[in-house]
Amino acid sequence: MPDISDPNVQQNKRDFLRYILFGGVTAWLAAVLYPVMAYLKPPKQAEVVVNSVKAGKVSDFANDSGSIVKFGNKPVILIRNPKGEFKAFSAVCTHLDCTVSYRKDFGMIWCACHNGKYDLNGRNVSGPPPRPLDEFRVTVQGEEVSISKIS
Amino acid sequence: MKPTLQKLYAWVDERLELGDLIKFMAKKYVPVHRHSIWYYFGGVSLFLFIIQVITGILLLMYYKGSEELAFESIQFIMSKVAFGWLIRSLHSWTANLFILTTMIHMFSVFFERAYRKPREMTWLSGMLMLFLLLGFGFTGYLLPWNELAFFATKVGTEITGVVPIVGKPILQFMRGGDDVTGATLSRLFGFHVAVLPGIFTVLLGAHLLFVNRQGMSEPLHYADTPEKERKTMPFFPNFLLRDMLFWLLVLNVLAILAVFFPWELGTKADPFASAPEGIKPEWYFLFMFQTLKYIPAKVWIIDGEVLGVLTFGLAGFLWMMVPFWDRKSSRGEHNRYINYIGLFVVMYILLFTIIGWLA
Numbered sequence: 462m463p464d465i466s467d468p469n470v471q472q473n474k475r476d477f478l479r480y481i482l483f484g485g486v487t488a489w490l491a492a493v494l495y496p497v498m499a500y501l502k503p504p505k506q507a508e509v510v511v512n513s514v515k516a517g518k519v520s521d522f523a524n525d526s527g528s529i530v531k532f533g534n535k536p537v538i539l540i541r542n543p544k545g546e547f548k549a550f551s552a553v554c555t556h557l558d559c560t561v562s563y564r565k566d567f568g569m570i571w572c573a574c575h576n577g578k579y580d581l582n583g584r585n586v587s588g589p590p591p592r593p594l595d596e597f598r599v600t601v602q603g604e605e606v607s608i609s610k611i612s
Numbered sequence: 613m614k615p616t617l618q619k620l621y622a623w624v625d626e627r628l629e630l631g632d633l634i635k636f637m638a639k640k641y642v643p644v645h646r647h648s649i650w651y652y653f654g655g656v657s658l659f660l661f662i663i664q665v666i667t668g669i670l671l672l673m674y675y676k677g678s679e680e681l682a683f684e685s686i687q688f689i690m691s692k693v694a695f696g697w698l699i700r701s702l703h704s705w706t707a708n709l710f711i712l713t714t715m716i717h718m719f720s721v722f723f724e725r726a727y728r729k730p731r732e733m734t735w736l737s738g739m740l741m742l743f744l745l746l747g748f749g750f751t752g753y754l755l756p757w758n759e760l761a762f763f764a765t766k767v768g769t770e771i772t773g774v775v776p777i778v779g780k781p782i783l784q785f786m787r788g789g790d791d792v793t794g795a796t797l798s799r800l801f802g803f804h805v806a807v808l809p810g811i812f813t814v815l816l817g818a819h820l821l822f823v824n825r826q827g828m829s830e831p832l833h834y835a836d837t838p839e840k841e842r843k844t845m846p847f848f849p850n851f852l853l854r855d856m857l858f859w860l861l862v863l864n865v866l867a868i869l870a871v872f873f874p875w876e877l878g879t880k881a882d883p884f885a886s887a888p889e890g891i892k893p894e895w896y897f898l899f900m901f902q903t904l905k906y907i908p909a910k911v912w913i914i915d916g917e918v919l920g921v922l923t924f925g926l927a928g929f930l931w932m933m934v935p936f937w938d939r940k941s942s943r944g945e946h947n948r949y950i951n952y953i954g955l956f957v958v959m960y961i962l963l964f965t966i967i968g969w970l971a
Contacts, residue, residue: 529885534791559766559887560763562887573763573889575904575905589907
């Protein structure tokens with residue numbers, strides 16, 4: 462049996478209690494904080510994987526125009542150039558997530574948020590966008606225009 | 613005092629010993645000098661905070677924080693609820709005036725060097741409240757779920773996403789997912805009406821406690837002014853009455869703004885519509901927004917946005933830390949660089965806000 466009045470033993474006892482207390486508080490904090498942090502992280506929701514959508518009839522889209530088409534939960538911009546050819550790009554501006562539109566007056570894809578411009582091939586030509594818009598494939602079958610992912 | 617009131621006072625006094633408090637109040641003096649006018653902007657900010665709490669609670673009675681109902685519930689408040697248009701307009705206008713008065717308050721404190729020792733903590737609590745106010749503005753802006761707010765929130769949250777390492781988790785935390793959706797609305801609503809007001813109230817309590825404990829800051833030149841030439845005015849009732857006169861004036865201005873320039877609601881947000889032309893953030897974010905427009909996509913190997921965000925973040929931090937690096941003012945010496953820095957910042961904000969406004 463060690464002598465409990467020995468100062469070294471007293472010190473060991475104090476240290477032991479300090480570790481228990483410190484460890485206990487840390488474990489308790491972790492046990493509280495972990496569920497809170499996990500709760501705040503939004504759960505992944507199953508998304509319907511869309512590979513292709515029907516945009517409409519050829520006659521729905523005038524030459525020299527652009528329209529936003531729902532592609533799953535993302536917007537896609539369908540452009541019909543003055544010659545009547547179709548092109549489709551992701552409508553999400555590569556700069557800061559705004560939705561782009563077609564500007565007839567300068568024949569470009571334009572983002573209103575920070576004046577970013579893309580040409581009709583989706584290339585970023587002016588303003589802050591750092592990279593081109595992602596391209597989608599447009600197929601015209603008879604009268605039907607459909608848009609699909611380029612894999 | 614009427615006998616009943618006197619009795620009530622005696623009852624409370626017996627328990628809380630109000631005498632000390634009254635003696636303390638009676639001893640409070642406000643320095644009178646040519647810059648005394650700036651002392652009123654703290655008080656008026658407090659007044660506007662009270663209006664925000666009251667009108668905010670009133671709006672809560674009818675507002676519905678969901679993607680399907682938010683816009684419609686505000687339409688309902690503005691068109692069907694008696695005086696709903698007034699309450700909503702007041703809340704929006706007050707928010708803007710509130711940020712304006714706190715900015716004036718902050719800059720006047722800066723130029724007067726009132727942040728110097730021993731008032732560092734008062735300055736820090738005030739700066740934190742100013743940041744929280746910007747947070748109030750940002751979170752409140754989305755709540756009507758209109759087109760402008762939708763894109764402003766997309767851009768604002770995306771910008772935090774560019775910050776290295778912590779950016780992406782913060783973005784997801786604020787959006788409640790990868791995109792701005794109803795989940796974002798719920799989160800920002802929670803922040804706007806519960807989290808931010810809670811923190812703000814604690815900071816405000818501390819701020820007021822510090823001010824009362826230390827008294828109003830005196831200008832630097834008071835150190836060389838003989839005691840009898842330092843003019844003062846009792847806080848109670850002289851200063852308080854002037855304070856309240858100013859509050860009354862501001863309330864009138866607010867009433868005029870809310871009645872003759874009702875706050876617009878715009879069109880409902882549609883995640884599948886292009887960003888509308890002429891989209892702009894609120895005026896107090898405009899100078900940062902305008903700066904971001906001028907930074908090229910890539911500066912050397914750093915993304916333009918990252919550079920912009922980090923620079924503003926660092927500038928804001930240094931500004932907040934001014935009592936700790938401006939040692940000269942704390943020693944009671946005149947530091948003219950503070951004037952230069954302050955003037956540069958004021959000019960920068962004014963210039964870029966005007967350019968952004970006109971663009």
